[in-house]
Amino acid sequence: MIAPLCCLFLLSPPPQDPQPPNGPIVLAAGATQPFLAANGPDAFFAVFLHEGNVALSVSTDRGRTFGKPVVAIDAKGKARGGMQRGPRVAVDAAGTIYVSAPLCFDEAELKKRYPTCELYLVASTDGGASFSPPLQVNESNQQAPEALHWLAASPDGTVFLAWLDRRGRKDKGQDLAFTKVTERGQKLGKNVVLPGPLCECCAPGLAVDGRGNPILAWRTGGDRENRPLVVAFSTDGGASFGKGKQLNKADSLVPG
Numbered sequence: 001m002i003a004p005l006c007c008l009f010l011l012s013p014p015p016q017d018p019q020p021p022n023g024p025i026v027l028a029a030g031a032t033q034p035f036l037a038a039n040g041p042d043a044f045f046a047v048f049l050h051e052g053n054v055a056l057s058v059s060t061d062r063g064r065t066f067g068k069p070v071v072a073i074d075a076k077g078k079a080r081g082g083m084q085r086g087p088r089v090a091v092d093a094a095g096t097i098y099v100s101a102p103l104c105f106d107e108a109e110l111k112k113r114y115p116t117c118e119l120y121l122v123a124s125t126d127g128g129a130s131f132s133p134p135l136q137v138n139e140s141n142q143q144a145p146e147a148l149h150w151l152a153a154s155p156d157g158t159v160f161l162a163w164l165d166r167r168g169r170k171d172k173g174q175d176l177a178f179t180k181v182t183e184r185g186q187k188l189g190k191n192v193v194l195p196g197p198l199c200e201c202c203a204p205g206l207a208v209d210g211r212g213n214p215i216l217a218w219r220t221g222g223d224r225e226n227r228p229l230v231v232a233f234s235t236d237g238g239a240s241f242g243k244g245k246q247l248n249k250a251d252s253l254v255p256g
Helices: none
Strands: 032-039 043-050 053-059 070-073 088-091 097-103 118-124 149-153 159-165 175-182 192-194 205-208 214-219 229-233
Touching: 032 088, 043 088, 053 097, 070 097, 070 118, 088 149, 097 149, 097 159, 118 159, 149 205, 159 205, 159 214, 175 214
Parallel strands: none
Antiparallel strands: 032 043, 043 053, 053 070, 088 097, 097 118, 149 159, 159 175, 175 192, 205 214, 214 229
């Protein structure tokens, strides 16, 4: 199973002296919002925001060295991040690389202090040298203002995405939207919305089990002081999910 890992080395400033042999690896000066995925014991894929675009750097030698960053999504230098609101990367068994990110391409919207992004997905079948055109994942525009999402890929190339969404809501709450993308990132499935409310500042979690079934996790929200952590399982490849089950036995309180 291919699983995302924590990335701990992208945000270091460029050193003044040559890097020591066992020192930190600087992939791109000024990069933000790093995320890392692995494919087998040797390959690592680091995605991050760099110069206002979504960039990817690849290592094929167990992280000893990384290639020059390649632009995965050209955001015209306008990509923003912060507080879990950055890109994600996943890899399937065939080595197809998937990158997702919340981005805004609307010039009028970008003039706002907090522009609302849409969620986009691209794929690379040549090891990260080039990427497909961005595919918008959320079907309803302007309904994912928090820009919090997660990405996972099954070994067979089915891609799953989950994000906070407020379509159909009359209040300020957030629901959990989910979809799957097939044909190596080219065919978008129907968006499915799981009713919330979810914590409006907490990114959802998403993983894939050994049979290719997605697992969703999230933190509940709304006005309640206790915000439990919830997990829901699918046994039919993401067509449906069982009832969410609370993970934490004790209360999970909102920091105050």
